[in-house]
Amino acid sequence: MSTNISRKLQGRQALISGGASGIGEATARLFAAEGAAVMIADIDDANGERVVHEIRQAGGLAHYRSVDVTDRTAVRRMVHDAAVELGGLSILFNNAMTNPSADYTEDQRWNLMLESGLSAYWAAAMEAAPILARSGHGAIVSNASIAGARMGIEFASEAYSAAKAGVLGLSRKLAKRFGPDGVRSNVICPGIIETPRWRGPGMPEPQFARRWRQMAPLGRFGRTDEAARLVLFLASDDASYITGQDIAIDGGFTMAMRFES
Ligand code: NAD
Numbered sequence: 396m397s398t399n400i401s402r403k404l405q406g407r408q409a410l411i412s413g414g415a416s417g418i419g420e421a422t423a424r425l426f427a428a429e430g431a432a433v434m435i436a437d438i439d440d441a442n443g444e445r446v447v448h449e450i451r452q453a454g455g456l457a458h459y460r461s462v463d464v465t466d467r468t469a470v471r472r473m474v475h476d477a478a479v480e481l482g483g484l485s486i487l488f489n490n491a492m493t494n495p496s497a498d499y500t501e502d503q504r505w506n507l508m509l510e511s512g513l514s515a516y517w518a519a520a521m522e523a524a525p526i527l528a529r530s531g532h533g534a535i536v537s538n539a540s541i542a543g544a545r546m547g548i549e550f551a552s553e554a555y556s557a558a559k560a561g562v563l564g565l566s567r568k569l570a571k572r573f574g575p576d577g578v579r580s581n582v583i584c585p586g587i588i589e590t591p592r593w594r595g596p597g598m599p600e601p602q603f604a605r606r607w608r609q610m611a612p613l614g615r616f617g618r619t620d621e622a623a624r625l626v627l628f629l630a631s632d633d634a635s636y637i638t639g640q641d642i643a644i645d646g647g648f649t650m651a652m653r654f655e656s
Contacts, residue, residue: 434460437461465493478526513557516537538562579637
């Protein structure tokens with residue numbers, strides 16, 4: 396994690412879905428260190444409470460809210476609760492996505508992934524937009540993936556790819572619609588970032604990991620603090636003239652693929 400803290404988010408309020416782990420957790424920690432009051436919304440209460448406790452111990456402002464983002468009503472309530480508890484809302488990081496186990500049917504997996512990874516992003520953004528506009532520094536950052544959003548990937552499911560591709564269209568439309576209100580909307584497209592997700596079921600074989608390291612020009616997986624710094628850039632005034640964009644954070648993997656094809 397960067398020790399180069401400049402309080403870029405002093406006085407801002409940020410809602411981060413899926414902030415109990417991985418990219419969301421690193422972003423919550425960095426945002427708090429940069430001066431933002433943070434609400435972590437997650438389904439994993441134990442880890443969410445732990446992260447909030449640790450942020451507070453480090454002198455940051457953080458709250459935890461238990462939310463299942465497959466429940467659209469709960470998503471809308473989450474936005475309002477965040478604005479009330481934090482005293483406003485200037486940043487929304489749409490990041491959580493359910494990774495359903497093989498116990499679910501194909502139809503159930505499709506529905507859960509599209510609901511959590513696309514519909515929830517839409518519902519949260521639409522609910523948040525007027526509140527973000529009032530903040531004067533409104534920014535929505537959504538977490539897609541190179542899968543679907545940039546390229547087809549063998550181990551990514553159709554549902555995952557479709558949801559991630561949809562996030563790009565959604566974000567561009569949000570940028571167009573809410574830009575006149577001063578709200579920006581951008582997307583990060585991670586390649587492989589080392590998080591607990593990579594230790595879950597259905598994750599790629601070791602030979603794919605090996606191939607990734609060989610093909611990505613930077614020759615390694617990404618770290619969560621690297622992804623968090625990109626989210627910080629897009630959420631902060633450093634990106635004040637950037638909207639409707641998507642940035643790959645993948646060690647050059649997709650660029651190299653295109654070059655070789
Ligand atoms: P992670 O598993 O470390 O964290 C995901 C968090 O989301 C967890 O805390 C989990 O409890 C929460 N979550 C899952 N389902 C939820 C639900 N229904 N309601 C509320 N919270 C829920 O994963 P990560 O790797 O940090 O992934 C975060 C985002 O980044 C996801 O959208 C993922 O698709 C995207 N992404 C990750 C990678 C990667 O390599 N790690 C690559 C591309 C995209």
